[in-house]
Amino acid sequence: MRGTVVRSTGSFYDVLTSDLKKHTCRVRGKFRLDAIKETNPIAVGDWIEFEPEDGTITEIHPRKNLIERQSIKKKGHTHVLAANVDQALLIATLKMPRTSLGFIDRFLVSAESFRIPQLLIFNKTDLLSEKELNAASDILTLYKSIGVTCLSVSAIADSDFSDLLKLLKGKVTLIAGHSGVGKSTLLNSLSPDIEQSVREVSDFTEKGTHSTTFSEMFMLDKNTFVIDTPGVKEWGLAEMNQQEISDYFPEMREARLHCKFGSRCLHLNEPNCAILELVSKGLCAETRYHNYINMVTGKDNRK
Numbered sequence: 001m002r003g004t005v006v007r008s009t010g011s012f013y014d015v016l017t018s019d020l021k022k023h024t025c026r027v028r029g030k031f032r033l034d035a036i037k038e039t040n041p042i043a044v045g046d047w048i049e050f051e052p053e054d055g056t057i058t059e060i061h062p063r064k065n066l067i068e069r070q071s072i073k074k075k076g077h078t079h080v081l082a083a084n085v086d087q088a089l090l091i092a093t094l095k096m097p098r099t100s101l102g103f104i105d106r107f108l109v110s111a112e113s114f115r116i117p118q119l120l121i122f123n124k125t126d127l128l129s130e131k132e133l134n135a136a137s138d139i140l141t142l143y144k145s146i147g148v149t150c151l152s153v154s155a156i157a158d159s160d161f162s163d164l165l166k167l168l169k170g171k172v173t174l175i176a177g178h179s180g181v182g183k184s185t186l187l188n189s190l191s192p193d194i195e196q197s198v199r200e201v202s203d204f205t206e207k208g209t210h211s212t213t214f215s216e217m218f219m220l221d222k223n224t225f226v227i228d229t230p231g232v233k234e235w236g237l238a239e240m241n242q243q244e245i246s247d248y249f250p251e252m253r254e255a256r257l258h259c260k261f262g263s264r265c266l267h268l269n270e271p272n273c274a275i276l277e278l279v280s281k282g283l284c285a286e287t288r289y290h291n292y293i294n295m296v297t298g299k300d301n302r303k
């Protein structure tokens with residue numbers, strides 16, 4: 001029987017079938033994926049086949065895409081946050097906690113490497129002063145200009161989420177972000193059927209206090225799904241060629257074809273580099289270019 005993995009604890013999987021029934025499934029015996037360098041070979045969103053009698057998973061269908069990041073615990077391994085998504089939504093906050101632009105850019109590049117459309121939502125607008133609201137709006141203007149869908153909300157103070165619901169309608173959306181940005185709070189506000197536990201404490205610097213510990217997919221309606229994920233501290237880019245990274249910066253994609261060194265150009269200090277020209281003309285934001293350099297040179301700038 002075919003189904004979609006909606007929750008994975010590592011030892012068992014909740015699987016949703018097309019009749020909207022949930023089954024508890026397991027991986028048994030010899031069915032192992034030794035060659036796969038992922039800490040979780042079956043992720044939320046995976047399409048699988050299983051035996052309805054005992055819940056044994058017999059097959060994983062090829063993924064259309066996935067969102068992964070470098071595992072922090074196991075070097076060289078990647079952790080798949082979710083598979084088969086239509087779009088990736090990053091929740092960011094200017095404070096409590098602060099999301100850095102480096103983190104935002106690494107997330108966007110990861111999604112763009114699979115050509116997964118991206119959304120960026122600033123949450124906790126109720127905590128922001130006029131000045132901070134303007135700063136948030138400037139950041140969103142920048143990301144809108146490179147094709148990211150942007151919105152700002154307050155998961156606790158807003159009462160109308162129709163703009164966000166419209167963006168989610170008919171799609172499978174992965175929701176990611178630092179721990180404490182309000183992913184679960186926002187999902188709870190979107191549907192009375194979602195009752196994710198939410199952290200009460202207000203000290204976001206405290207370590208090891210994730211409230212969500214497993215990724216889980218929820219249904220908003222028959223065609224609309226959202227995946228709540230545990231907060232991540234760092235977003236390590238999965239292995240990529242240095243040369244391919246600028247392809248995942250939409251504002252660089254066309255210009256890079258005009259560099260003197262062509263596809264060998266890393267856009268760092270090469271002569272007649274079309275990207276350096278973009279930056280000098282202000283057509284590529286300095287913060288984006290700075291984060292690009294950090295990704296290419298592998299500088300530790302993950303937070």
Ligand SMILES: Nc1nc2c(ncn2[C@@H]2O[C@H](COP(=O)(O)OP(=O)(O)OP(=O)(O)O)[C@@H](O)[C@H]2O)c(=O)[nH]1
Nearest residue numbers: 124155156180181182183184185199210211212231
């Ligand atoms: N002021 C304010 N607080 C919020 C808002 N949204 C969420 N919070 C608070 O932020 C804290 C963390 O919220 P969660 O929803 O647990 O955050 P999370 O992103 O799911 O965190 P993890 O599950 O650990 O990744 C809670 O105390 C929420 O009440 C908001 O819009 N404004």
Ligand SMILES: [Mg+2]
Nearest residue numbers: 183184211212
């Ligand atoms: Mg949560």
Ligand SMILES: [Zn+2]
Nearest residue numbers: 259265267273
């Ligand atoms: Zn170049």
